[in-house]
Amino acid sequence: MSSKALIHFGPYEVSNEVFYKTSLCYALVNIKPVLPGHVLVIPFRQVQYLSELNPEEVTDVFMTVQKVQKMLSKTYSTSDANVAIQNGVESGQTVPHFHCHIIPRSSPNTEGDGFYNRLQGEEGNLGGALWDQSRPKPVGKFPQLKDEDRHPRTKEEMKKEADFFREQMALVD
Secondary structure, eight states: OOSSSOOEETTEEOGGGEEEEOSSEEEEEOSSOSSTTOEEEEESSOOSSGGGSOHHHHHHHHHHHHHHHHHHHHHHTOSOEEEEEOOSGGGTOOSSSOOEEEEEOOTTOOOTTHHHHHHHSGGGOHHHHHOGGGOOOOOOSSOOOOOTTOOOOOHHHHHHHHHHHHHHHTTOO
16 A cells, blocks of 8 residues: 555554555455455444444445445446445454455356355454464354365465555546
8 A cells, every 4th residue: 555554454454455445444355255356344443343333434334335346346247246244253253343345246156145154154264364373263153164275365466456456446436
């Protein structure tokens, strides 16, 4: 990012993975995307729950979700997307910092809502993927799924995608 201030998602420094910022929130690429284009929108102020955001933050986060989803729609040639929030530990949240997932959906993907199980499982364990040595354990009620073929991306891979999405965001009205 061009700004000198470091950006944190919970305890994790993610400045190079950020592709869009407003005064109150930012969007970043996901270390372990469930599907291509899976990104997050996160308020700068660290709170765990949606209910802890003030009205200005709620408005800014969801206006940003809408703008980022428009960019993903153009980028992935689909109007369809899942927008998901894991609001607390019991819902599968592994980083105690409110965030909203945006996941583009298109044909021939026939998984339907099965991706929610993957989001709730090890594949969605963002905190664990960011720092394996202190891996949080998901405690959500969905069954855990194993996917040995999915691995955390490198910082360089995520920066490349963030750079691409940053360019795409400039094209969104």
